[in-house]
Amino acid sequence: MSNYRILLQYEGTKYQGWQKQTSSDNTIQGKLEAILTKLEGEEVSVNGSGRTDSGVHAYGQVASFHLNTVISPQELLEYINRYLPEDIGVISCVTAAERFHARLNAVSKIYCYRIFQSQLPHVFERRYVGEYLEPLKLDRMEKAAEFLIGTHDYQAFTSAKKGKKSTVRTIHSIRFEAVGEEIRIWFKGDGFLYHMVRIITGTLLEIGSGQKEVESMKEILDSKNRQNAGFLVSAKGLALMEVSYDS
Amino acid sequence: MSNYRILLQYEGTKYQGWQKQTSSDNTIQGKLEAILTKLEGEEVSVNGSGRTDSGVHAYGQVASFHLNTVISPQELLEYINRYLPEDIGVISCVTAAERFHARLNAVSKIYCYRIFQSQLPHVFERRYVGEYLEPLKLDRMEKAAEFLIGTHDYQAFTSAKKGKKSTVRTIHSIRFEAVGEEIRIWFKGDGFLYHMVRIITGTLLEIGSGQKEVESMKEILDSKNRQNAGFLVSAKGLALMEVSYDS
Numbered sequence: 001m002s003n004y005r006i007l008l009q010y011e012g013t014k015y016q017g018w019q020k021q022t023s024s025d026n027t028i029q030g031k032l033e034a035i036l037t038k039l040e041g042e043e044v045s046v047n048g049s050g051r052t053d054s055g056v057h058a059y060g061q062v063a064s065f066h067l068n069t070v071i072s073p074q075e076l077l078e079y080i081n082r083y084l085p086e087d088i089g090v091i092s093c094v095t096a097a098e099r100f101h102a103r104l105n106a107v108s109k110i111y112c113y114r115i116f117q118s119q120l121p122h123v124f125e126r127r128y129v130g131e132y133l134e135p136l137k138l139d140r141m142e143k144a145a146e147f148l149i150g151t152h153d154y155q156a157f158t159s160a161k162k163g164k165k166s167t168v169r170t171i172h173s174i175r176f177e178a179v180g181e182e183i184r185i186w187f188k189g190d191g192f193l194y195h196m197v198r199i200i201t202g203t204l205l206e207i208g209s210g211q212k213e214v215e216s217m218k219e220i221l222d223s224k225n226r227q228n229a230g231f232l233v234s235a236k237g238l239a240l241m242e243v244s245y246d247s
Numbered sequence: 248m249s250n251y252r253i254l255l256q257y258e259g260t261k262y263q264g265w266q267k268q269t270s271s272d273n274t275i276q277g278k279l280e281a282i283l284t285k286l287e288g289e290e291v292s293v294n295g296s297g298r299t300d301s302g303v304h305a306y307g308q309v310a311s312f313h314l315n316t317v318i319s320p321q322e323l324l325e326y327i328n329r330y331l332p333e334d335i336g337v338i339s340c341v342t343a344a345e346r347f348h349a350r351l352n353a354v355s356k357i358y359c360y361r362i363f364q365s366q367l368p369h370v371f372e373r374r375y376v377g378e379y380l381e382p383l384k385l386d387r388m389e390k391a392a393e394f395l396i397g398t399h400d401y402q403a404f405t406s407a408k409k410g411k412k413s414t415v416r417t418i419h420s421i422r423f424e425a426v427g428e429e430i431r432i433w434f435k436g437d438g439f440l441y442h443m444v445r446i447i448t449g450t451l452l453e454i455g456s457g458q459k460e461v462e463s464m465k466e467i468l469d470s471k472n473r474q475n476a477g478f479l480v481s482a483k484g485l486a487l488m489e490v491s492y493d494s
Binding site: 009010011057059078081084086087088089090091119120121122123124126128 | 256257258304306325328331333334335336337338366367368369370371373375
């Protein structure tokens with residue numbers, strides 16, 4: 001039995017996110033498992049580095065799975081790509097250490113949120129950007145973002161109900177990039193809660209446009225209350241860019 | 248009555264090209280005329296700088312039309328964009344001289360053909376590139392392209408049947424650009440015949456991969472026979488980038 005690690009890209013537009021659902025196979029994980037289960041002749045479980053929500057894209061999702069089938073990584077890559085729809089693609093495939101697990105061994109992740117700031121149509125980018133027309137002050141957003149760096153309880157920035165699972169995470173950096181009529185926000189952290197990047201982005205937009213004070217970011221974080229944070233920005237502007245592992 | 252000039256972008260994937268067809272309104276021109284005819288209350292004809300084929304994209308198509316309706320260019324832009332599907336967009340709108348005609352006054356056009364050279368999936372570019380896996384020698388393609396520069400009868404490079412219309416055109420330049428795993432070919436000329444850019448591209452690919460000799464380009468041009476030229480590359484790799492006018 002071999003353990004395989006794949007690097008995946010997908011346009012999330014048509015999918016109900018990464019995670020397989022019992023009621024539908026319209027998920028990235030579902031598509032992969034169906035192809036691998038057919039190859040293997042029995043059920044194969046695919047572990048992604050983490051879930052991406054419905055409509056979210058990936059330039060660098062990582063997944064791992066075990067197969068008894070004897071097949072080279074290159075042949076496996078070609079086999080999977082032959083059956084995947086064209087909005088999902090395997091970019092690389094390698095054999096991994098027996099104990100490698102794409103989610104459990106992930107050390108950090110980078111997400112990028114793209115915000116389009118013009119009323120003009122954006123025909124070629126429309127599937128990949130969120131829209132926000134209010135003028136934004138990047139320096140306000142940068143200052144507010146500093147309150148979020150480090151290890152914190154991000155309960156205020158998730159749509160998940162408070163449960164037994166920890167809502168403590170570490171954000172390493174939040175960086176801002178202005179590209180033409182677009183602002184890109186890069187998030188690097190050890191992991192992100194359900195909707196966390198999109199709610200932080202919405203909060204940053206409300207601060208950047210002056211609807212919220214810069215210092216409110218600290219109060220929102222401390223309050224651990226979702227009601228205090230900003231709006232949930234649309235999924236289509238978000239993409240998982242990179243997942244890092246030790247060694 | 249005012250004459251308007253608009254700059255348009257569209258993703259051609261879902262459309263049967265620019266030109267309105269009697270049997271279908273699934274064309275760019277058809278969509279625009281329907282919107283403007285509704286605004287005007289009587290039939291409006293929209294003149295494009297030229298036809299783009301089914302599946303071909305545009306980053307800088309230009310069109311012109313007359314309206315009796317009193318409306319500012321900015322209001323008109325917003326009105327049209329409100330009713331256009333999101334894969335077509337008006338980027339700018341200005342009033343033009345009474346006699347301005349987007350096709351008759353066009354002086355030159357720039358097209359770009361993108362060729363993806365890898366077997367790996369190209370999830371985010373799949374709608375905008377043609378695929379060609381044979382290794383290509385750009386210096387061979389550059390030399391062959393030189394035979395086409397200038398004013399010539401390009402009958403060999405069009406799918407249109409020989410008729411009364413002139414097949415003489417002027418190509419100002421053909422330039423090659425290597426971008427990662429992609430080759431882009433830029434064509435500038437006073438106008439292009441039906442399928443001309445795509446058949447020239449197919450011929451250049453056959454020369455670049457060694458299937459045809461560099462010098463064969465001159466023979467094909469002189470033969471004025473479509474049978475001698477290369478294959479018709481797919482529409483999705485082609486985009487109309489820019490149309491130029493005097494003054």
